[in-house]
Amino acid sequence: MLLPGAEKYLNKNSHDLWKEQLANDRLILGEIDAAIAYFNSPEGADGIVEYTIDTGQDRQTVKRTDISNLMSWRSKLIAEIAQLERSLGMNGCAARRIVPGF
Known part of the structure; x- marks a missing residue:
């Protein structure tokens, strides 16, 4: 049994997610x-307190x-983006999983 809305993920692999x-x-x-x-800009410094x-x-x-x-x-x-980029093999690096063959 899937949670409501989970059907859109049925045919997706980890890479796509x-x-x-x-x-x-x-x-x-x-x-x-x-x-x-915005908060550090001149307009934001003029008393505007919400964004x-x-x-x-x-x-x-x-x-x-x-x-x-x-x-x-x-x-x-930023840390999560860097981790995802490494996992996806972007920027010339990729996460690898090495499994011993014994």
């Missing part, structure tokens, strides 16, 4: 960078006081 996750992470990272840049991050799936409003959380989220996303 990782590529989709990588694309989603890059999209979210771009939105987080935009929010951080809406739109990931395409949902919207989240963040406040200027959330900058430390945004920076933490950004660091985690």
Whole structure:
């Protein structure tokens, strides 16, 4: 028995799921960078305290006081993106699994 909505993943392999996750992470990272840049821009410094991050799936409003959380989220996303790129063999590297043959 599948969870509701899981049928869209039935015919996908791990590689395709990782590529989709990588694309989603890059999209979210771009939105987080935009929010951080906005809060540090002259317009954001004029008292505007909220910014809406739109990931395409949902919207989240963040406040200027959330900058430390945004920076933490950004660091985690960068690490996950790097791991996914390594796993997918991008940038000339790939994760390998070596199994002894004995």
